[in-house]
Amino acid sequence: MNLKDKVIKELKNKNFPDLKFLFSNEVLDITKEILEEELENEKQKFTDFLKKDNSTLNFDSFEDDGILDYFWSLLNHLENVETSDKLRNIIEDFRPKLQDFWNEVSYNKNLYEKYLYVSENIKLDEEQRRIMDLRIKSYKDRWIDLPEEKQDEIKSINKKLWELSDKFTNNIVDDEKTFEYLITDFEIIKDLPNEVLEIAFEAWKEKWWYLFDSDPTSFGAIMKYCSSQKVRQDFEKAGFTTASKGNFDNRALVLEILKLKDKKAKILWYKNYSEMSLNTKMADSPEQVFELLESTSLKAKEKANKDIQEVKDYFKLSHIETYDLAYYTRILKEEKYAIDEKELKLYFEFENVLNYLHRFIETFYSIEIKEIKLESYNADIRVYEIYKDNKLISYYFLDAFYRKWKRPGAWADNLREKEYLPEFSVPVILNVCNFQKASSWKTTLYLRDVETLFHEFWHAIHEMLSESKYSELSGFWVEWDFVELPSQLLENWVSDKESLKKLSKHIETGEELSDEMIEKLDNLKTFMSWVFVARQNEFALLDMSLYSGEIPTSVEELDKKILEIVNKYSIFKRWDDYKMYCSFNHIFGWWYAAGYYSYMWAEIIEADVFSRIKELWMFDSSTWSLLLETIIWQWTRKKASDLFFDFMWREVENKAFMERYGL
Numbered sequence: 001m002n003l004k005d006k007v008i009k010e011l012k013n014k015n016f017p018d019l020k021f022l023f024s025n026e027v028l029d030i031t032k033e034i035l036e037e038e039l040e041n042e043k044q045k046f047t048d049f050l051k052k053d054n055s056t057l058n059f060d061s062f063e064d065d066g067i068l069d070y071f072w073s074l075l076n077h078l079e080n081v082e083t084s085d086k087l088r089n090i091i092e093d094f095r096p097k098l099q100d101f102w103n104e105v106s107y108n109k110n111l112y113e114k115y116l117y118v119s120e121n122i123k124l125d126e127e128q129r130r131i132m133d134l135r136i137k138s139y140k141d142r143w144i145d146l147p148e149e150k151q152d153e154i155k156s157i158n159k160k161l162w163e164l165s166d167k168f169t170n171n172i173v174d175d176e177k178t179f180e181y182l183i184t185d186f187e188i189i190k191d192l193p194n195e196v197l198e199i200a201f202e203a204w205k206e207k208w209w210y211l212f213d214s215d216p217t218s219f220g221a222i223m224k225y226c227s228s229q230k231v232r233q234d235f236e237k238a239g240f241t242t243a244s245k246g247n248f249d250n251r252a253l254v255l256e257i258l259k260l261k262d263k264k265a266k267i268l269w270y271k272n273y274s275e276m277s278l279n280t281k282m283a284d285s286p287e288q289v290f291e292l293l294e295s296t297s298l299k300a301k302e303k304a305n306k307d308i309q310e311v312k313d314y315f316k317l318s319h320i321e322t323y324d325l326a327y328y329t330r331i332l333k334e335e336k337y338a339i340d341e342k343e344l345k346l347y348f349e350f351e352n353v354l355n356y357l358h359r360f361i362e363t364f365y366s367i368e369i370k371e372i373k374l375e376s377y378n379a380d381i382r383v384y385e386i387y388k389d390n391k392l393i394s395y396y397f398l399d400a401f402y403r404k405w406k407r408p409g410a411w412a413d414n415l416r417e418k419e420y421l422p423e424f425s426v427p428v429i430l431n432v433c434n435f436q437k438a439s440s441w442k443t444t445l446y447l448r449d450v451e452t453l454f455h456e457f458w459h460a461i462h463e464m465l466s467e468s469k470y471s472e473l474s475g476f477w478v479e480w481d482f483v484e485l486p487s488q489l490l491e492n493w494v495s496d497k498e499s500l501k502k503l504s505k506h507i508e509t510g511e512e513l514s515d516e517m518i519e520k521l522d523n524l525k526t527f528m529s530w531v532f533v534a535r536q537n538e539f540a541l542l543d544m545s546l547y548s549g550e551i552p553t554s555v556e557e558l559d560k561k562i563l564e565i566v567n568k569y570s571i572f573k574r575w576d577d578y579k580m581y582c583s584f585n586h587i588f589g590w591w592y593a594a595g596y597y598s599y600m601w602a603e604i605i606e607a608d609v610f611s612r613i614k615e616l617w618m619f620d621s622s623t624w625s626l627l628l629e630t631i632i633w634q635w636t637r638k639k640a641s642d643l644f645f646d647f648m649w650r651e652v653e654n655k656a657f658m659e660r661y662g663l
Helices: 003-014 025-050 066-080 085-106 109-121 124-139 148-178 194-202 216-225 228-240 251-267 272-280 284-316 322-334 341-345 350-365 447-464 483-492 495-501 515-523 529-548 553-571 598-616 621-632 640-648 655-660
Strands: 181-183 211-213 367-370 383-388 390-402 411-416 430-434
Touching: 003 025, 025 066, 025 085, 025 109, 066 085, 066 411, 066 430, 085 148, 109 124, 109 322, 109 640, 124 655, 148 251, 148 447, 148 529, 181 228, 194 211, 194 216, 216 228, 216 322, 216 430, 228 322, 251 529, 251 553, 272 284, 272 529, 284 322, 284 529, 284 598, 341 447, 350 367, 350 447, 350 621, 390 447, 411 447, 430 447, 447 483, 495 515, 529 553, 529 598, 598 621, 598 640, 598 655
Parallel strands: 390 430
Antiparallel strands: 181 211, 367 383, 383 390, 411 430
């Protein structure tokens, strides 16, 4: 069997994919050829399908068992976690060809009419009816009856936007890789966590100096523990100027993305891109989002300024800079409230947290999470089989630790969706994080890292446990401002007092967190929390403002407009060098354009849901069963508002959200 046949055989394999093989250099050498051949196969199948007489069709006629999308998703995952010039060239070369085909499918009138025929003439069950309605709606949303020249214009825009978004993300990764900061004076960093110092020391140990890179844990440690204000300022500036200069300058890309999305929206008869984006979300209009966020922002800034004033008063400061806030807040917590984050971190050893998370989910959802030993593209990858009722329902893998060539952030994804024709295939679901791995001994996590692990795993679990056999009702297809509800919900099982007791275990003594420490953490839960809320609102309002307002005509005008928006909503005054938007991957590289508000929207819903869970008791199996049956299993079988109502038996209220943050 030749190499190409081996690759095809592996892609058709229903087991967990051999990623070490599929991502090997020898396979990458022939990947272009395989992609081209599979694309031609898909085109031919599509052409043949369009020739079918409508009277011969049923619901199952539309199912696709091709491997092209699967292989493409694998390659894009690799690009996100192990980028290389070879892989990037493959993706950049093939992406326009694939986009052309997807555009053809998305605007094919013949295919649309076949959907209509089956919807109107074939008996469908409830799930099939829901899927057909969603498919037909998506064609109507794209204005399938537009003149051909307008459709061609939209296809061209779609193709260009995909290219720009990829370039935007690549520039962030490439610019972050160039960041290095050498510190020769140990005194100014002596208070940093030992594991951070060990890693920095290893990079320059021949001179007994410390070299820091863009590892987010190191960045955070510098901002909290480095005594040099100049160094903290340098790190902060490096963060908010990423991808804003030189070969990796994203500013012109952002301007073009805004122009193209606005143009596309207006071709489709929307006032702006925000209005178009909200067509498939829970929120009704940009005005509704502005009303929600601006009212919350005012409260958040008021509360945040009170907390900041406490810091200033404690240290007798007349003024505090953004790069000083984390540093002084940390000292205040240690001195005034006796909370040391470095000590707290010792209670959250990575292996123990991961084990607790898995056992916790197993208990309440009656599933088995079974680790399987497989070699993968990196030695740190953990691979699991997920069983329910003794049936394998999903594969899952975790890529947890920071690497210099890895895309920043944390996320969940589905590399192989649930399919049922010609036979059931087991989905492949993943989590990626960027935790700092200790160079020696055991890796420990900050409390926020623990929340991130829970958050992303719940995205994965939400996908795994969807009951429908159809991928269109079980993937990340729910309204985007509802998708964060389950993941944000699980964070409560980290921060809640009852849960913290069960979760914590000291790395040396094995002791749980004391009741006294848990009480202190609970009392400080809202301290500086409004700073975070204000920051999230600032991002969300910047996003919504950019996609609903007039589009700037130049990069200089774009810089000016963004600075005006930021200073309208930010707690701190920002200056001309503030270019955070150049690395705002959510809205220019990912899928959150005119949708970043969904984090706050979902948290309001989530706080409401959690208040009900607390009433029922958060560790009661019947509570989890109710949540599973009304929300987790359902995904897009119903509208998100109906899912909420099925659990709560009323409309959303913001009382619980306000109480959570001390109002």
